[in-house]
Amino acid sequence: MKSAVFLLTFYFAGAYSEQLCDYPPSDWCSTWEIAKACKVEQQCIEYHSRKDFLKSNDPAVQVELYYESLCGGCRKFLVLQLFPTWLMLNEIMNVTLVPYGNAQEQNVSGKWEFTCQHGPDECYVNTIEACVMHHLKEIPSYFPVIFCIELSSNVTSALGPCLAAYQPDLSVKTVMDCANGDQGNKLMHENAMKTDALNPPHEYVPWVVINGKHSDSLQDRAMSALFNLICETYTGPKPDACSGKAVTPMKRDSVCLN
Known part of the structure; x- marks a missing residue:
């Protein structure tokens, strides 16, 4: 990696x-x-x-984040908890990002139409981020771009500057052709199915799944100190970073309810 x-x-x-x-x-x-x-x-x-x-033969900690691109709590968790933790512990954790959240989908004449909690702009950015992931394939390539978009003061216009900074070989046109076409529609439907298949069903976003499990206690630990949670959960040799403590507390009410 x-x-x-x-x-x-x-x-x-x-x-x-x-x-x-x-x-x-x-x-x-x-x-x-x-x-x-x-x-x-x-x-x-x-x-x-x-x-x-x-x-190590010990499996990496699997972290899945189900989120919405314009949800304030989602952006805060991704920028302040998940991305910094991944930068320090990417050797022992795998991250899956699923932008969809509390959206709804409807099949209209063979094409999926989406309604998002924070309006059409959120559906637009959700699809852009899904297309960035689709084209860049590997998380070391696309996570800095997603982080950059979510960190930006204007999320809807951040694609160009973020690609220029982190992945200049991927053109804005390529991503937008995906987002505005059948591929983007397919990717968002896949994210909808992944989100709808959660067990237990999600009640809010950000919704965090650790090693295939979600519980109130895991969610609270992830929201308050994800770095510490990953270090404690990993069963193999700990990286040097785990010898310290990294805590960026987030309140449980920093969520977007379903």
């Missing part, structure tokens, strides 16, 4: 909005020349030296 772990340092330093080099963060440790150009040589050495240690 390509690592985006070094973004965390720059993010908390307030420099996440600046171009640090001419390469996306996912490529910073791909070659020594790129590491030097991006001034992360030492971090890359440390990363590669611990990869073998962290290899």
Whole structure:
């Protein structure tokens, strides 16, 4: 897995909005020349030296997030809890993002039509994010883009700048052709089916599933200290990051009810 772990340092330093080099963060440790150009040589050495240690037969912690792109609580959880935790612990956790949430779908003349809790703009951004995931395939490639969109002050117009910053090889046109076409419609229907199949059924978003399970206690732990929860849940050798504690409390009322 390509690592985006070094973004965390720059993010908390307030420099996440600046171009640090001419390469996306996912490529910073791909070659020594790129590491030097991006001034992360030492971090890359440390990363590669611990990869073998962290290899384990113990399964990674599976984290599924069911969310809406314009839900304030969803955005806060993704930006302040899930993305920073993934940056530090991506070796021991797998993340699945399902943008749909409390939306409703209806088949009209063979095509799915969606009604979203926060209006048409939310359906629009949900579909854009689903298409970004579809085209970039792997979470190290698309998660920084989704994070960037959800962090933006204007979520509906964030696609272009976020692709330019993190995945310049993927064009806005390619994503929009997907979002406005049959592929985007199909992807959102698939997300609807995944969301509707939740057991227990979701009552609000963000709705967090850990290793296939959801409970009030797991949800509360995830909302208050996801980083600590992942470290405690993982049964293999703990990465160095787990020796500390990372807590960004969120109140349970930071949700969008179904």
